[in-house]
Amino acid sequence: MDEVKIIEVKQSVFEDNSKNAEFLRERLKQEKTFLLNLMSSPGSGKTTLLLALAKALKGKLKMAVMEADIDSAVDAQTLLDAGVDSIQIHTGGMCHLDADMTRQGLEKIGFDSDLVVLENVGNLVCPAEFDTGASLNMTILSVPEGHDKPLKYPLMYETCGLLVITKIDVMPYFDFDAKKVVEYAKKRNPEIEILFVSAKTGEGIDNLADLLIEKVKKWTN
């Protein structure tokens, strides 16, 4: 079994993050690499979704994952064990990644994938404040968290282009209003795209894979 590579990244307080993000986005465009910045609460199922997504994308796109966490390498190891190209980024206690920290990870994992997913630190507040240079921000909201989250975490939903509602298989056990979550999310960002999926049953995973393939093609052409 391969052991996961752990990268310790550092934040520079002197740099202009917006400028760094624009530089990185430009470079990604030239390298024909689509960077997906995946954000959510802790425990919403980011890694499990990525496992299902990697399976659905097999043979269609070359995908790699950068797992960002304050500590541990459990998620990157899980992906690696399942055959998904991945590295672990440690943020040195930081609650988010900025564009230069993201670049440090990309230099390690390389630019030869069509799709690189940055699994940001589990946090609905701080990651939304920093442009990572990503081609797209995708937010996960799991059914057990409740449909009111777009009301409480405005910036996360304003900066997110694609919202994926996960764990829809447990909908019968929770008071989750699917209509309301769409209404609240669109209030924050009228252009937001919304998909409902379950990584457990596989429902909606192919739709998500197809949507990402379309976006990656647009980016790399």
Add this chain to the structure above:
Amino acid sequence: MDEVKIIEVKQSVFEDNSKNAEFLRERLKQEKTFLLNLMSSPGSGKTTLLLALAKALKGKLKMAVMEADIDSAVDAQTLLDAGVDSIQIHTGGMCHLDADMTRQGLEKIGFDSDLVVLENVGNLVCPAEFDTGASLNMTILSVPEGHDKPLKYPLMYETCGLLVITKIDVMPYFDFDAKKVVEYAKKRNPEIEILFVSAKTGEGIDNLADLLIEKVKKWTN
């Protein structure tokens, strides 16, 4: 129906938070008020647990709640509608509360309760970095989030005296290892107390209420 009071608090960058926290703790001791700093991921069920707790404590302790959120007043309104004394604190975009922001909330809600609960911003990273002046830090981990959270969010579990595992009624639908979560949490803090509850079925709520009554009595005597 009463409308909830919303307090906009501001962080001062010039103040010494540790000193403020010690001052506040000393004052709370003199006022015979126990301040519980409640932290968790977004959507772990803090407000629902507080509703169940308020019911269990009725007639035994005078309890009030300060709800902190970046936006919205849904939680404070829910509590107020259920007859629980509560105010809403808005953090102006901040991902956590510090001791002086907590003091501003306390000045509004007053010091005449035995137990004041500060429902911190839903976030497993930043709130752990700031001493609010609380008598006790309590962290909620809900079953759907998974048992690996103490591995990924070390500081939250190191600074937490009481860990409450919530939503145990949905245990059959998730791969949650109760033994492992205890092992991982104790690795972060060997002195941590751990309770398992369900606000939905009521399981464990009386144990939590009894434990808090005991701690409040110790504080106020």
